[in-house]
Every structure is written in C-alpha cells, then in structure tokens.
Amino acid sequence: MLAYSIIEKKQAGKELSKDEIKFFVIGFLEKKIPAYQMSALLMAIYFKGLTEKETASFLDIVINSGKRIKFKKTDKYIVDKHSTGGVGDKISIILAPLLAATGKVKIPMISGRALGHTGGTLDKLESIPGFSTNMNIEQFKKQTNEIGCALIGQTDDICPADRELYALRDVTATVRSIPMICTSILSKKIAEGIEGLVMDVKTGNGAFIQEYNDSLKLAKKLKYFGENYGLKVKAVITDMSQPLGNKIGNWLEIEESLDVLKGNGPVDVKEVTLELAQESLLMENPTRNVNEIKKELNDLINSGAAFEKLKEIAKKQGADISFLDNPQKYKKAKYIQDITAKNTGYLHKVNSMQLGLDAIDLGAGRRTREDKIDPVSGIEIHKRIGDKIDRNDLIFRIHSNDKDAVKNIARKIESRLELLEETIAKKKLIVEKI
Amino acid sequence: MLAYSIIEKKQAGKELSKDEIKFFVIGFLEKKIPAYQMSALLMAIYFKGLTEKETASFLDIVINSGKRIKFKKTDKYIVDKHSTGGVGDKISIILAPLLAATGKVKIPMISGRALGHTGGTLDKLESIPGFSTNMNIEQFKKQTNEIGCALIGQTDDICPADRELYALRDVTATVRSIPMICTSILSKKIAEGIEGLVMDVKTGNGAFIQEYNDSLKLAKKLKYFGENYGLKVKAVITDMSQPLGNKIGNWLEIEESLDVLKGNGPVDVKEVTLELAQESLLMENPTRNVNEIKKELNDLINSGAAFEKLKEIAKKQGADISFLDNPQKYKKAKYIQDITAKNTGYLHKVNSMQLGLDAIDLGAGRRTREDKIDPVSGIEIHKRIGDKIDRNDLIFRIHSNDKDAVKNIARKIESRLELLEETIAKKKLIVEKI
Numbered sequence: 001m002l003a004y005s006i007i008e009k010k011q012a013g014k015e016l017s018k019d020e021i022k023f024f025v026i027g028f029l030e031k032k033i034p035a036y037q038m039s040a041l042l043m044a045i046y047f048k049g050l051t052e053k054e055t056a057s058f059l060d061i062v063i064n065s066g067k068r069i070k071f072k073k074t075d076k077y078i079v080d081k082h083s084t085g086g087v088g089d090k091i092s093i094i095l096a097p098l099l100a101a102t103g104k105v106k107i108p109m110i111s112g113r114a115l116g117h118t119g120g121t122l123d124k125l126e127s128i129p130g131f132s133t134n135m136n137i138e139q140f141k142k143q144t145n146e147i148g149c150a151l152i153g154q155t156d157d158i159c160p161a162d163r164e165l166y167a168l169r170d171v172t173a174t175v176r177s178i179p180m181i182c183t184s185i186l187s188k189k190i191a192e193g194i195e196g197l198v199m200d201v202k203t204g205n206g207a208f209i210q211e212y213n214d215s216l217k218l219a220k221k222l223k224y225f226g227e228n229y230g231l232k233v234k235a236v237i238t239d240m241s242q243p244l245g246n247k248i249g250n251w252l253e254i255e256e257s258l259d260v261l262k263g264n265g266p267v268d269v270k271e272v273t274l275e276l277a278q279e280s281l282l283m284e285n286p287t288r289n290v291n292e293i294k295k296e297l298n299d300l301i302n303s304g305a306a307f308e309k310l311k312e313i314a315k316k317q318g319a320d321i322s323f324l325d326n327p328q329k330y331k332k333a334k335y336i337q338d339i340t341a342k343n344t345g346y347l348h349k350v351n352s353m354q355l356g357l358d359a360i361d362l363g364a365g366r367r368t369r370e371d372k373i374d375p376v377s378g379i380e381i382h383k384r385i386g387d388k389i390d391r392n393d394l395i396f397r398i399h400s401n402d403k404d405a406v407k408n409i410a411r412k413i414e415s416r417l418e419l420l421e422e423t424i425a426k427k428k429l430i431v432e433k434i
Numbered sequence: 435m436l437a438y439s440i441i442e443k444k445q446a447g448k449e450l451s452k453d454e455i456k457f458f459v460i461g462f463l464e465k466k467i468p469a470y471q472m473s474a475l476l477m478a479i480y481f482k483g484l485t486e487k488e489t490a491s492f493l494d495i496v497i498n499s500g501k502r503i504k505f506k507k508t509d510k511y512i513v514d515k516h517s518t519g520g521v522g523d524k525i526s527i528i529l530a531p532l533l534a535a536t537g538k539v540k541i542p543m544i545s546g547r548a549l550g551h552t553g554g555t556l557d558k559l560e561s562i563p564g565f566s567t568n569m570n571i572e573q574f575k576k577q578t579n580e581i582g583c584a585l586i587g588q589t590d591d592i593c594p595a596d597r598e599l600y601a602l603r604d605v606t607a608t609v610r611s612i613p614m615i616c617t618s619i620l621s622k623k624i625a626e627g628i629e630g631l632v633m634d635v636k637t638g639n640g641a642f643i644q645e646y647n648d649s650l651k652l653a654k655k656l657k658y659f660g661e662n663y664g665l666k667v668k669a670v671i672t673d674m675s676q677p678l679g680n681k682i683g684n685w686l687e688i689e690e691s692l693d694v695l696k697g698n699g700p701v702d703v704k705e706v707t708l709e710l711a712q713e714s715l716l717m718e719n720p721t722r723n724v725n726e727i728k729k730e731l732n733d734l735i736n737s738g739a740a741f742e743k744l745k746e747i748a749k750k751q752g753a754d755i756s757f758l759d760n761p762q763k764y765k766k767a768k769y770i771q772d773i774t775a776k777n778t779g780y781l782h783k784v785n786s787m788q789l790g791l792d793a794i795d796l797g798a799g800r801r802t803r804e805d806k807i808d809p810v811s812g813i814e815i816h817k818r819i820g821d822k823i824d825r826n827d828l829i830f831r832i833h834s835n836d837k838d839a840v841k842n843i844a845r846k847i848e849s850r851l852e853l854l855e856e857t858i859a860k861k862k863l864i865v866e867k868i
Contacts, residue, residue, distance in 0.1 A: 173445055
C-alpha cells in the first residue's frame with residue numbers, strides 16, 4: 001500500500017477501504033507517514049468528503065488507536081454531553097453535577113481547552129483555585145464510580161490518533177469537515193465508555209458551523225454514526241447567534257454557573273441545561289414522564305443538591321471550595337469598564353464570534369499555545385437580541401488586567417453596536433431536537 | 435500574515451495576493467513554514483486552481499527564489515526546448531546539437547531525470563561513458579557561449595523554490611495541476627536566460643496530461659505565461675498514444691538518437707525533431723522561408739555536422755566519444771527476448787504508460803531515489819498503431835540484465851497484445867501548433 005496512491009484515490013473522489021484508512025491513520029500516528037502526506041489527504045477529504053462507510057471505518061480506527069475505558073455492568077447508566085462549541089457556553093459545568101446529583105446516571109466527562117474564538121471547559125474549571133483536571137484512566141473511573149462524575153482533560157492513551165489528527169487539522173484549515181468533526185467528537189466519547197450521548201449542536205454566528213443546514217447535517221451524522229456504534233444519541237440544535245448567558249471569560253463563567261446551580265442565573269443558560277439534562281435522563285429511562293423529570297431537576301437545583309455535587313467533585317479534584325461558597329472573595333480584574341446605550345432602540349444582531357475573539361484579546365484565551373490565561377478577564381453582555389434598550393442602559397461590561405486592551409476592545413465593541421427603531425422577534429433558543 | 439489564513443483563503447476559492455504567495459513560498463523554502471502547511475495549500479490549489487494573476491505572481495516568485503543566468507547581448511539568439519514528458523522521448527538529444535550546428539542559436543539546456551513512467555534526458559546522456567551533466571552556472575554559460583550548447587541538470591542555485599515544491603508535489607499527488615505545471619516548467623527555463631522557448635506538449639496515454647483538452651489548455655497557458663514574462667513561446671502538441679521512436683531505455687535511446695543524427699532512424703522521431711528545430715529557427719528570424727530552414731536542417735544531418743556537434747558537446751562534458759562513433763562496441767544486455775506475432779492483423783492500441791513502467795521493471799528507471807539505472811535495459815517496439823502485422827513479425831524486443839524481469843515483462847507485454855482484423859488510420863503525430 002502506498003500513501004501516495006491513497007491520497008490520489010481520495011482526490012479523485014473514490015471510496016477508500018478500511019485497510020487503506022488504517023494504513024494511513026496508524027502510519028501517521030506511528031510517524032511512518034509524514035505529516036505533509038496526511039495534510040494533503042485531509043485537504044482532499046475536505047473537498048471530496050467521506051462516504052458513510054469511510055466515516056464508520058475512520059471512527060473505528062481512531063477509537064481503537066488507544067485505550068477504551070470500560071465501566072462494569074452496573075445499575076447506573078453512563079451518559080455524557082458534548083457541545084460543538086460556542087461563546088459563553090458553560091453548560092457542562094452545570095449539567096454534569098446536576099445529572100450526578102440525580103443518582104441515576106454517571107458522567108465520565110472528558111473536555112477540551114479553549115479553541116479558536118470559544119472558551120474551553122477545562123480552562124474554566126482550572127480558574128477555580130486548586131482545581132486539577134489531570135487524572136489517569138484508573139483515577140477517572142474510580143471517581144466516576146464513587147461520586148458519579150469526574151471532569152478531566154484528554155489523556156494520552158485515549159484516541160491518540162484523534163489528538164495527532166486534530167493538531168494537524170487545526171493548523172491546515174481542515175477542521176471544518178463534517179465527517180472529520182463527527183469522527184473526532186464521537187471517537188473520544190465512545191472511548192470514555194459511555195452508553196448515551198447528548199449533543200449540543202450550535203448554529204449561528206458564534207458557532208464553528210454557522211449555517212443552519214450544515215448544523216442540521218452535522219447533528220444527523222453525529223446521531224447516525226453514534227447509533228451505528230451502539231450509542232444512544234440525542235442531538236439538540238441550539239441557537240448561537242448571540243453568546244449563551246451574560247458572561248464570557250473563565251472565572252466569570254464559573255460565577256454564572258454557580259448562580260444557575262444556586263437557582264438564579266440567566267434563563268437561557270438554565271433552559272439549555274435543563275433540556276440536555278432531561279434528554280440524558282430520558283436515555284436512562286425512556287418511559288419517564290417529562291414533567292416529572294423537569295420537577296426532579298428543578299428540585300435538585302432549588303434544594304442545593306446540584307450545587308453540593310459540584311462542590312463534592314471540585315473538592316475531590318483538589319479545589320478550594322470556599323471560592324464556590326463565596327465567589328465574591330475571588331480577586332476582581334484591575335480594569336472594569338461599562339458600555340452604556342447612547343440612545344434608545346432594539347438590539348438586532350450580536351457578532352458573537354468577534355466577542356469571543358475580543359475576550360481572547362482581554363486575556364481570557366490563548367493566541368498561541370504558550371499564552372497564559374487571565375482567569376478574571378472577559379465580557380459581560382446584559383442585553384439580548386430583541387431587547388428594548390433605553391438610553392444609559394448597561395449593555396456590556398469589560399473586565400481585564402490589561403489597561404490598553406480594555407480601551408481598545410471597549411472602542412471596538414462600541415463601534416459595532418447598533419440599535420434599530422423597529423422591534424425584532426426574540427430568537428428561539430432550542431431550534432430542533434433530533 | 436498567517437499561513438493558516440492563506441490556506442483558508444485559497445480553500446474558499448479566493449484570489450491570493452502576490453505578498454501572500456511570496457510569504458508562503460519563500461517561508462516554505464526558508465523552512466519557516468512547515469511542509470504540512472505547504473501540502474495543504476498545494477491540495478487546495480489542485481482543487482481551486484490559480485487565477486492568471488496568481489499564476490504570474492507564483493512564477494515570478496519561483497524564478498526569483500534563486501539565481502538567474504544572464505547572457506550578454508550577442509548576435510546569437512538563446513533558445514531552448516522543453517517536453518512535458520513521454521515514453522521514448524529522446525528529442526532533446528538530437529535537437530540540441532542540430533540547432534547548435536546551425537550556428538544561428540545557442541541552447542543552454544537544463545534537463546531532468548526519469549520521472550514516473552518516463553525516462554529523463556540526463557539519465558540517457560549519462561549512459562554515454564564519461565558524460566557528466568554536473569556543471570556550475572559559470573561553466574554552463576562558458577560552454578554555451580563557446581560551442582553553442584551545454585546539456586546539464588538542475589543546479590542548486592536555479593529556482594530552489596521549484597525544486598522544494600516539486601519534491602513535495604511529487605509525494606502528495608499534487609503534480610497534476612496545470613498552473614503549477616506551468617510555473618514549474620517556465621520558471622526553470624526563464625532562469626536559464628533564454629529568449630525563445632519551444633514546448634513539446636504531449637497528449638495521449640503515454641503523457642502525464644492524457645486528455646487532449648487538458649493538453650491544449652496547458653499549451654495555451656504555457657504560451658500565455660511565457661509571453662507574459664517576455665519570452666517567445668511556441669507550443670507544439672504531439673501525439674503520445676504510442677512511444678516515440680522504436681526504443682525505450684537509456685542507452686537504447688542514445689543509439690536511436692545517433693541513428694537520426696546520422697541520417698537514419700525512425701521517421702516519427704525525425705519529424706518531431708525537425709518540427710521543433712524549425713520553430714526554434716523561426717523565432718530567431720521570423721522572416722525566413724520554412725522550406726529553406728528544412729533544407730538547412732536536413733543538410734546539417736546529411737553532412738554529419740549535427741552529429742559532429744553532439745560529439746563536440748559530449749567531449750567537452752567528459753564523454754568517451756568512441757562510443758558515439760561505434761555504438762556497437764557498447765556492452766549489450768545479457769538477456770534479449772523477441773516477441774513476435776502469433777497471428778495476422780492490425781495494431782490498434784499501445785499502452786504507452788505501461789510500457790514505460792515495464793521498462794523501469796527491466797532496470798531502465800528508478801522505483802526509489804536510491805535505485806541504480808541499468809543503461810542497456812529497455813524495450814524495442816517495431817510496430818506502430820495502424821501497421822499491418824503478419825504472423826511471426828517482430829513486434830517487441832526486450833533487453834535486460836535481469837533474467838526474471840525479462841520473463842515477467844515478456845509475458846505481460848504479450849498478454850496485452852491484441853491484433854484486430856479491421857484496419858485503422860495512422861495517428862497524426864503533430865496534432866496542433868500554438
């Protein structure tokens with residue numbers, strides 16, 4: 001078998017055999033096939049796609065490139081949630097302890113770091129003093145079994161082929177390929193040993209896949225290939241034409257997550273969290289009444305049980321949980337600037353991706369792998385699309401330890417702000433469930 | 435500027451600026467941009483093409499990535515010929531001394547080695563004992579000025595960006611891109627310091643670009659971009675649906691070239707050579723009468739002047755020219771096997787590319803960079819498409835020092851041979867001139 005001939009075959013739009021894909025992917029992982037041949041193949045896949053058979057082969061090969069976690073047959077259903085990524089998306093941090101608090105499911109959650117214009121669950125969790133997301137597979141399994149949930153980062157031995165492929169796709173503009181996105185997401189989740197997967201597929205200008213039809217296509221493919229591999233999969237398409245919640249930034253999003261877990265917080269964050277939690281519990285027991293599930297989840301929040309579960313997880317993972325009880329003791333950013341309305345009108349549009357990039361410039365993300373994240377920097381957004389805004393209303397609040405960045409970003413955000421006289425319908429948050 | 439954004443821009447089919455192309459190509463040459471990003475860009479170019487403006491920029495950047503040879507303003511016109519590559523194509527070896535023998539033009543010819551299924555002029559020349567194709571730019575200029583012609587290989591300081599790009603394209607299935615082929619061919623020829631370029635663009639099943647419409651497109655682009663750079667360009671599209679001449683293999687093709695230079699040899703080789711020579715001389719003086727040029731060229735062959743010029747060049751480049759005077763003293767292959775007709779009929783089709791690959795298996799080419807070429811191995815083809823063949827007529831003669839290879843290849847060639855009852859029109863060799 002020749003790497004060259006395989007590239008040429010895909011370039012001509014022909015279907016690769018499982019052996020050919022294995023030869024290429026494992027050859028690349030074992031450094032027998034150089035990165036420049038892999039990137040040529042990835043670009044050919046970007047243009048020519050993968051058939052269903054090829055995608056299934058690819059997925060299987062990536063899953064089996066490393067270790068697979070196996071949980072013992074138990075009375076607890078193993079479920080996880082994944083989001084395709086958006087701005088202000090802190091759902092996992094609320095959802096995981098909420099689900100664990102039900103005592104009905106276990107959530108072995110492997111998350112990622114900030115990517116492009118979006119934040120990462122790991123970076124947010126690590127803004128909690130002492131919180132560690134490093135764990136080996138045995139510790140990860142043990143904690144999941146003991147308290148129902150563990151929140152960690154990708155380990156070296158799970159889907160190493162995905163890790164290497166992703167790093168290459170990230171620098172060769174080949175991330176935006178639906179079959180490759182499917183493979184990358186599902187492989188890691190399947191290797192975690194889960195039985196059910198709830199997918200939050202984002203659509204709109206703050207998502208990686210912005211066009212609704214592409215989001216729908218991705219959602220369907222994720223469901224198809226996940227089920228094909230024996231998982232239960234539910235995909236919920238949610239709107240990302242504006243950030244989720246009122247806060248973007250690592251510690252700021254922890255604050256907002258704590259608000260929701262304490263029964264307060266923004267309604268949109270709560271709505272998406274409850275929807276995904278409900279779908280997870282329906283997987284565990286499809287015969288349950290939806291209203292009963294909703295009541296159970298609300299009760300777990302209102303009683304403080306979900307918040308206590310987050311504290312339990314955080315404590316197990318080394319965190320100083322006094323910051324969860326008293327988030328106001330966290331050191332604030334040196335520079336905080338408000339942007340208020342200069343006139344009256346309706347907000348029609350938010351450039352969510354740009355807000356995500358602005359947050360990076362304020363210190364909330366990384367421009368290069370080496371950059372350090374400033375946990376307190378970020379942006380608050382106090383108005384949503386369709387809101388009526390009066391003069392002097394607070395719209396944005398900018399946090400950073402970098403004085404110049406605050407000035408620059410405030411100017412940029414202000415210059416983009418446009419209020420129109422006509423009213424506009426509020427956006428539907430849960431667009432479709434598949 | 436970011437390599438990533440440039441890949442993404444081309445991937446979306448947008449036009450790159452000259453600065454962006456320069457940043458990428460020179461960055462790659464200087465190892466600041468890794469090969470995996472370059473191969474992703476090359477694959478995006480394969481799918482999305484290059485605009486005229488981009489191709490012109492690319493060409494200029496590659497030419498100026500190294501040294502450019504400049505000949506003094508002189509009474510002699512500087513011309514060169516290039517072929518897009520075919521099986522049995524030994525035209526350069528006859529054409530260069532023939533043109534030099536006119537005394538009207540100078541030919542500073544930089545050639546390549548065997549590539550894919552085709553042989554290389556350098557490998558053929560080096561089958562002449564002692565013939566060296568290594569020369570620095572100063573020696574190359576000096577010899578061209580003194581005797582009208584030098585025949586060398588690519589030097590390190592001419593178009594280094596093309597050399598690096600070609601090596602990468604060769605292993606990533608991105609050679610077959612018309613704008614990249616144009617850039618690669620023209621850059622090296624322009625850097626040689628020529629004024630006129632005659633292109634032999636091959637079409638048919640032994641060519642790299644097999645479809646006639648693609649060959650035509652390539653011919654037109656070569657002419658357009660060459661002229662755009664101030665060259666005179668004439669493109670002659672010639673048939674490569676069967677090998678050129680009767681011999682494939684390094685020393686075998688030298689023998690055939692000597693036959694033509696001595697006034698004998700196959701008519702097709704002579705026809706293409708004279709056509710390209712005539713076009714070269716018309717560039718030098720467009721007012722000349724074509725019949726007068728033809729007569730001049732035939733006279734130079736018949737008088738032995740062209741043959742003497744080859745000997746003069748070969749002697750300057752270290753060759754033992756007694757082998758040119760007496761080619762029969764060259765050691766023959768150990769195993770020579772004839773394939774004769776089992777029945778009567780007409781030859782309709784020759785798989786030229788496969789014959790080129792068969793010749794490699796016999797020892798006439800390289801499978802890997804490290805392979806050594808066996809100069810005497812190869813294949814003779816004694817019949818052409820449209821020929822009436824009688825029982826026991828000699829069709830192929832196989833030469834090799836590898837006994838098993840002879841047996842295998844003889845079997846393969848024989849199994850492919852098909853004679854049909856109906857007659858078929860002879861192929862037109864010179865298909866079009868542009």
